[in-house]
Amino acid sequence: MRQVAIVGVGYSGFRSITPDLSYKELMYEAAAKAYEDAGVDPRRDVESFVSVAEDFNEGTSIFDEYVPDQIGGVLKPVHTIAGDGIHGLIAAYMQVLTGAMDIVMVEAHSKASNVLTLSDVVAYAMDPVYNRPLRANPLFIAGMEMNRYLYKTGTTEEQCAQVVVKNRANGFLNPSAAYGASLSLDAVLSSEPLSHPLKRLEVSSHADGAIVMVLASGDVAQELSALPIWIMGVGWCNETPSLETRDWESATYARNSARMAYRLAGIRNPRLEIDFAEVDDTFAYKELQHMEALGLCREGEAGLLVEEGTTELDGELPLNPSGGSLGVGHLLDASGLARVLEVVLQLRGEAGQRQLEDVETGLAFGWRSIPTTSGAAVVLSI
Amino acid sequence: MSANVENFPGTPLSQADFDEGKILTTHWKPKLEYGWDAGVAISRYLAELKNGRIIGIKCSRCRSTVVPPRVVCEWCWEPMDDWVYLKDTGTVNTFSICYIRWDASRAKEPQIPAVIEIDGASKGAGILHLLDEVNADDVTIGMKVQAVWKPADERTGAITDIRYFKPT
Known part of the structure; x- marks a missing residue:
């Protein structure tokens, strides 16, 4: 090929x-x-x-x-x-x-x-016959999914909030990020509930x-180019659109996208072979759920890893060094390409203050946000 | 026609079936509002329309002058910032006599949309507008036309600050 x-x-x-x-x-x-x-x-x-x-x-x-x-x-x-x-x-x-x-x-x-009327546009992504007439703000979908994810994995609300603290802090080191901030865990946890258990500061702006x-x-x-960044593997997957029958726990679309990308890239053990990743964090819990689905840790382990600092810039597996959507800002359908952009900058050694050391292979994963189960992944290497 | 049509003639639908709710449909009226930032090139264009002037922009590489103005030449990718005031007269490149309205209803008096190559812009560069004060049968390709402006105090910085073009 x-x-x-x-x-x-x-x-x-x-x-x-x-x-x-x-x-x-x-x-x-x-x-x-x-x-x-x-x-x-x-x-x-x-x-x-x-x-x-x-x-x-x-x-x-x-x-x-x-x-x-x-x-x-x-x-x-x-x-x-x-x-x-x-x-x-x-x-x-x-x-x-x-x-x-x-x-x-x-x-x-x-x-x-x-x-x-952006919130209306989001609402029009819902089925017009049997979902939309209920006239509930589509954020409830994120609330329901987060609820089920926490229930299934034992991940805590504090661990989800820690993702916000980390990514907004990373945003501070990224001159192109719109929402860099130094936040306390308490500030995130005490921000007003939007759709339980999802809180305002856990939603990317x-x-x-x-x-x-x-x-x-x-x-x-x-x-x-003196330093081309090679596309080693790509994958994409859509799960069922149905809110009634989808997998609310484990982001199967992300798992399948990654499996395809890893297969093409010849990656057998992503935990060892992926040095860092930029993954969709439209909502804070999504970074944890996606991390597990992408095979970067075991199911139910992501919360502990963020708590221990494993996914911080100086951790073993940095996640969203750019700041992610929480720190950079949610760019609608450009969000996935923003994830790729950071992987390219990091692999080139052009990430400035947030530059990671000794990175050769990175993963980028994008999701089309609520109410979709539409994801796409790419593995890049120097 | 298939012979089965006689055996399976189907069930005809009437408007009454819809009106009486025998046919189920779901209605939704979208709420879509946008506020597009005009940006560098079009902001200046609109501001000059408010002043009662048409402004274009010239490419320093291929020498073409286009209107509406833009920040990059679409033909040679050269950044453009050489602003040029143009006349408010021009030549009809093409036109149509349109008997249906915006909402697809039938119009008694037709609209005459036209692309008008503005005097001072390059051949083929023009703006889309309407023709009026002219009998539809008298409009020709190549006809010389002139802008009819709204009074200064009614102009808002919009393409409709020009009401229409009329024959010179």
């Missing part, structure tokens, strides 16, 4: 609001930086363009019409994926795998601040931003 590497990254943001730039200008800024980083000219070198967008988040139908000009893709192959940013990355990866393309870009963005990555095939990647 062909080798594929990430040879350029660029990003714009991440801030709670970005009134200075239109979404097109936000995407342009990220794209211009990524092309500069990769040393490519989009008009001459980039053969295909993948954009990640969901029409309801954009406010325009058929959003792919609003994409090509600001990423340099006019008169070239362009398409849009309604999925997580990692789904988009995988689409770009597969285009290179076909052999038809050598250089492909992927873009994902969030202009969450421009969606004035939205941010605006755009992320672009340039992918290239083996030889081309070696020519373009």
